[in-house]
Amino acid sequence: MTVVTKFPYDKDYIEKFSTERNEPDWMKNLRLEAYQQAEVLDLPKPDKTNINRWNFTNFKHGAEGEAFSSIDDLPKELAEHFDLDNVPENLIIQRNQTVAYATMSEELKEKGVIFTDILTACKEHSDLVEKYFMKDAVKVDEHRLTALHAALLNGGVFVYVPKNVQIKEPIQTVFWQEDPESALFNHVLVVADENSELTYVENYLSNNEDEETVSNIVTEVIALDNAKVSFGAVDNFAPGTTSYINRRGVAYNYATIDWALGQMNEGNTVSENVTDLVGNHATTNLRTVTVGRGKQVQNFTAITHHIGLHTDGIISQRGVMKGQTTSIFNAIGKIEKGASKANAEQESRILMLSGDARGDANPILLIDEDDVTAGHAASVGRIDEMQIFYLMSRGITRKDAERLIIHGFLEPVVAELPIEAVKQQLQHLIERKID
Amino acid sequence: MAGSTLEIKDLHVSIEDTEILKGVNLTIKGGEFHAVMGPNGTGKSTLASAIMGHPQYEITKGSILLDGEDVLEMEVDERARAGLFLAMQYPSEISGVTTSEFLRSAINAHRGEGNEIQLMEFIKELDQALDDLNIDKNMAQRYLNEGFSGGEKKRNEILQLLMLQPAIAILDEIDSGLDIDALKIVSKAINSQRKDSFGCLIITHYQRLLNYITPDYVHVMMQGRIVKSGGPELAERLEAEGYEWIKEELGIEDVTVGQEA
Ligand SMILES: Nc1ncnc2c1ncn2[C@@H]1O[C@H](COP(=O)(O)OP(=O)(O)OP(=O)(O)O)[C@@H](O)[C@H]1O
Numbered sequence: 001m002t003v004v005t006k007f008p009y010d011k012d013y014i015e016k017f018s019t020e021r022n023e024p025d026w027m028k029n030l031r032l033e034a035y036q037q038a039e040v041l042d043l044p045k046p047d048k049t050n051i052n053r054w055n056f057t058n059f060k061h062g063a064e065g066e067a068f069s070s071i072d073d074l075p076k077e078l079a080e081h082f083d084l085d086n087v088p089e090n091l092i093i094q095r096n097q098t099v100a101y102a103t104m105s106e107e108l109k110e111k112g113v114i115f116t117d118i119l120t121a122c123k124e125h126s127d128l129v130e131k132y133f134m135k136d137a138v139k140v141d142e143h144r145l146t147a148l149h150a151a152l153l154n155g156g157v158f159v160y161v162p163k164n165v166q167i168k169e170p171i172q173t174v175f176w177q178e179d180p181e182s183a184l185f186n187h188v189l190v191v192a193d194e195n196s197e198l199t200y201v202e203n204y205l206s207n208n209e210d211e212e213t214v215s216n217i218v219t220e221v222i223a224l225d226n227a228k229v230s231f232g233a234v235d236n237f238a239p240g241t242t243s244y245i246n247r248r249g250v251a252y253n254y255a256t257i258d259w260a261l262g263q264m265n266e267g268n269t270v271s272e273n274v275t276d277l278v279g280n281h282a283t284t285n286l287r288t289v290t291v292g293r294g295k296q297v298q299n300f301t302a303i304t305h306h307i308g309l310h311t312d313g314i315i316s317q318r319g320v321m322k323g324q325t326t327s328i329f330n331a332i333g334k335i336e337k338g339a340s341k342a343n344a345e346q347e348s349r350i351l352m353l354s355g356d357a358r359g360d361a362n363p364i365l366l367i368d369e370d371d372v373t374a375g376h377a378a379s380v381g382r383i384d385e386m387q388i389f390y391l392m393s394r395g396i397t398r399k400d401a402e403r404l405i406i407h408g409f410l411e412p413v414v415a416e417l418p419i420e421a422v423k424q425q426l427q428h429l430i431e432r433k434i435d
Numbered sequence: 436m437a438g439s440t441l442e443i444k445d446l447h448v449s450i451e452d453t454e455i456l457k458g459v460n461l462t463i464k465g466g467e468f469h470a471v472m473g474p475n476g477t478g479k480s481t482l483a484s485a486i487m488g489h490p491q492y493e494i495t496k497g498s499i500l501l502d503g504e505d506v507l508e509m510e511v512d513e514r515a516r517a518g519l520f521l522a523m524q525y526p527s528e529i530s531g532v533t534t535s536e537f538l539r540s541a542i543n544a545h546r547g548e549g550n551e552i553q554l555m556e557f558i559k560e561l562d563q564a565l566d567d568l569n570i571d572k573n574m575a576q577r578y579l580n581e582g583f584s585g586g587e588k589k590r591n592e593i594l595q596l597l598m599l600q601p602a603i604a605i606l607d608e609i610d611s612g613l614d615i616d617a618l619k620i621v622s623k624a625i626n627s628q629r630k631d632s633f634g635c636l637i638i639t640h641y642q643r644l645l646n647y648i649t650p651d652y653v654h655v656m657m658q659g660r661i662v663k664s665g666g667p668e669l670a671e672r673l674e675a676e677g678y679e680w681i682k683e684e685l686g687i688e689d690v691t692v693g694q695e696a
């Protein structure tokens with residue numbers, strides 16, 4: 001028997017939502033089909049975390065936001081994402097579902113770079129978006145949440161870098177869920193055409209302490225032959241937001257996708273990061289940091305999926321656990337038969353700051369090919385009292401000594417974030433959370 | 436500035452219920468250099484660690500006073516801010532924290548809130564200290580002690596001493612792992628600190644360090660006590676003859692702690 005799940009928004013609502021926005025038919029149909037699938041598909045089953053009772057149905061869909069007339073009008077919580085004396089040239093700020101601020105350098109426009117919100121892109125670059133949207137990376141019918149994502153998509157951006165275009169200046173986005181009850185079904189699609197290069201950094205934030213809502217994020221990064229993508233993110237959803245975040249890359253021949261993710265959500269979170277190394281000599285290097293606190297439950301799964309020859313996939317996860325939080329870190333290197341000369345390495349390290357917190361690091365290798373190299377390391381530990389003694393013996397208080405050690409523990413990942421202002425913002429967030 | 440005085444009286448220290456120090460008496464004043472020698476396992480590092488407040492060591496009897504203040508009542512960081520410094524035999528590695536970042540935190544902890552060191556001033560002082568110790572400038576940007584060679588760690592300890600300017604420093608085997616040139620450089624840096632406001636306790640096994648840093652007093656530890664004290668000539672005799680004659684003189688068979696005379 002199929003159980004049909006009821007959602008607060010029905011088919012008619014979706015049809016109307018799509019029509020009002022003049023979406024192309026393919027998009028409207030995709031939404032409607034996805035909605036039908038969402039009704040019958042199961043929730044995803046992240047290893048070792050049961051999410052069946054999490055809130056994925058209680059939310060409001062649809063909230064507009066006011067535009068910012070100037071970057072100087074930004075509220076404090078947004079302003080700290082930038083060096084205001086040096087505002088990024090390529091920036092989109094999304095407030096609820098509205099593009100509140102958007103700018104792109106003339107140079108990028110001339111070179112044919114596309115950087116626009118996803119709903120506009122569906123109309124103005126319909127063929128290009130249709131070609132990649134939930135095709136090669138994340139599939140609509142993976143489970144209920146991916147289907148629901150497609151059905152209710154209400155924000156996001158599309159980035160396209162044409163062949164042979166190398167962008168030096170980073171592209172930055174901020175997705176601000178200002179309305180405390182409004183859900184974010186955000187889709188980021190980054191397509192780096194052959195021999196192109198870009199750095200993209202995104203920030204998510206919301207303010208809902210008590211109100212419950214949902215974020216359902218899908219990010220797809222397509223790196224065609226010889227393209228190089230450096231992807232940074234800081235997730236900072238408030239305690240009331242239940243998050244499902246799926247970031248997936250597909251790297252073709254000689255392509256590289258590097259990820260640096262600051263996973264700083266305050267609410268329950270399932271975060272999945274997969275890179276399909278489809279092409280020969282494709283590489284990925286994923287680094288993540290997280291600080292868990294309060295009673296939040298989180299599940300982080302990182303996968304390098306080796307398909308081509310001579311692929312290289314490195315995962316390095318670091319987590320600091322406080323309070324009564326529970327976090328599972330799964331780091332998986334999956335090597336397909338025929339993917340010879342692949343190299344897969346995973347490292348997961350967890351620092352426990354409280355006896356009530358729970359952390360679990362699971363490095364997993366799934367190998368179907370003989371001619372490969374692979375390695376993994378995992379540790380779950382407490383702060384070393386000898387280190388504390390050493391730092392305190394130089395006059396540093398216990399609290400500051402702990403802070404320094406935690407900072408040092410996370411530093412290898414924080415240092416990788418490609419934008420200085422975002423790096424600093426992540427550092428502030430870390431400090432705020434461990435205090 | 437008149438120097439500080441560190442007084443150790445009848446100090447008894449246990450670790451996991453085994454008594455290791457069994458009544459140590461020692462007074463170090465500003466301007467004085469003391470050397471503590473003694474065979475392996477006789478309690479030298481234990482004394483150093485107990486003074487600094489190492490969490491594993493339990494003081495069961497006796498007292499430690501710094502200018503009359505009860506050191507045993509102080510937390511480790513308070514002891515440091517009161518003027519004590521321990522160059523450790525085995526310094527910890529702190530991944531992800533650069534030597535420079537750490538030094539700045541330590542200096543600011545000493546100076547207190549609102550009186551933080553200016554960045555330019557800090558860089559100037561750091562560069563000077565690095566030069567004095569002939570340390571490559573890049574080392575300050577490396578993570579603290581991580582992957583440092585034995586000798587580099589020791590030099591880094593002295594770098595911290597130069598930057599923090601303690602009143603009383605305890606150097607636990609600062610010469611081990613140093614090559615001959617480094618030994619000279621480090622000794623020179625320590626000698627340059629000789630002044631009324633600086634007292635030093637040097638734990639070493641070898642006369643060669645004391646050839647460069649002439650101590651005012653030399654003490655010999657055995658069985659968790661100071662069993663003999665003298666001037667620099669005592670160290671020279673130990674170098675020439677070893678510890679046998681002291682053992683005979685005092686009727687000691689096994690020098691290590693846990694053995695009774
Ligand atoms: N954590 C510990 N647990 C048990 N015994 C210990 C511990 N630390 C030190 N000891 C013992 O205390 C005694 C004194 O050790 P200490 O390190 O003070 O000697 P030391 O004089 O510094 O020796 P060395 O010259 O080899 O550095 C030794 O017998 C040592 O084994």
Ligand SMILES: [Mg+2]
Pocket residue numbers: 479480481524607
């Ligand atoms: Mg020792």
